[in-house]
Amino acid sequence: MTFRSYFFLLALGIASPMLVQAQDAPRQLNSLPAVPDSARRQPQLSQQPQMQQPPSQAVPPRQPAPAPPAETTRFAVGLKNGTVYKAYDVEIKQPVFGRSYLLLDDQRRLDLNEISFYEDETGHYVRTTLPRSKRETTLRRDRVGRLSLYSDTRTQYAGNGYSPYGRYGGYGGYGGYGGFGGPVYRTVKTEYFSKDNGPIQDMSLRNLSLATADNAGSAALLMQARKYQTYSTMSYVAAAGILAVGIFSTFNSNQSGISVSPLVYAGIPLAIVPLVLGSKQQKNVKQAISLYNRGGE
Structure with a gap:
């Protein structure tokens, strides 16, 4: 083999690896690298269309509610x-x-x-004439219904009182100077009623019984109230009689000193009984009026 052939083979052996590397290298030096197929199938976030936000609208300030018209x-x-x-x-x-x-x-x-x-x-008032009177007066209306209730409140003189606090002492009163009492007044309330806006009548059990005769339930309650009134009257009479006898026996006793008769103590419970019965009587009267106004039986 000649020297030229030898040199040719040597040059060919050196150039073969370089050709292989040239085939593996990109054809264009300035081109971008190829993207893999897996990456191509995934959506690019940067390429997704962006939702356009509506332009913000300015909220007008809340107008205050109009003030109600002056009464x-x-x-x-x-x-x-x-x-x-x-x-x-x-x-x-x-x-x-x-x-x-x-x-x-x-x-x-x-x-x-x-x-x-x-x-x-303070309420509703009417000008009317009272029973057995020709003079008009002013009554306050306390309840409205088939049986409307009215009242008259007055301050009456109740004599002289005694105040240990002096002239300006005592609650609700005007005492006397130096401990002696001044005039004492009391408030008295008188009640009336009218049926179906009729004439004013006294608030008595008899008048109420006549006015509610067409309602069995009210009539029964007023009948029981009349029994309480009878028992109260009997208790008052009995208590007054026993107390009178007890006081007479106390002052006419021959014993030395003052000895209170037992009859005085016996009359005290009888004097308390009318207070209890009077409360029950008033309760029955109120129930009878309410039942009649409701139209119940």
Whole structure:
């Protein structure tokens, strides 16, 4: 083998590995590497379409609720001729000299003789004539129904009292100077009723029995109330008689010193019994009126 052949074989052996590497290398030096098939099948997050957010709208500020209209009329005043006035303020005026009158909103003045009814902050009042009387008076309406209830509250003089606290001592009273009592007053409430807006009647068991005769349940309750009233009267009479005899025996005893008769102690329980029976009587009367107004039997 000649020297040229030898040199050719040597050059061919050196160039063969380089050709192999050239085939494995990318054909273009500036091209990007190929992406694997597994990566091609996965969706690219960067290529997914983005949801467009709606433009934010400005929320208008909440408007405050409108204030309710000012109350200008809250009471009613009715006249005997049928006229009805509405007023925000109703006051009754009772001057020392002259007639009593109503003052509406510090402007309108109405004589009580013209009034049929009126309302103020304390309730509903009617002008009416009491039984066995020709003079009108003012009654407060306490309950409305077939049997409407009314009342008249007055302050009465109850004599002189004694206050150990002096002139300005004592609760609710005006005592005398230096420990001597001054005038004492008491509050008396008288009740009335009317049936179906009829005439005013005294609140007596007899009148109520006649008014509720068409209701068996109310009539039975009032019958029981009349029995309590009878027992109370008998207890009062018995207690008064026993106490009188006991006091007489105490002061006419021949023994030395004062010895209280046992009859005095015996009369005390009899004096307490009417208080218990009176409470039951009033309870029956209230139940009878409520039952009648409800229409129950």
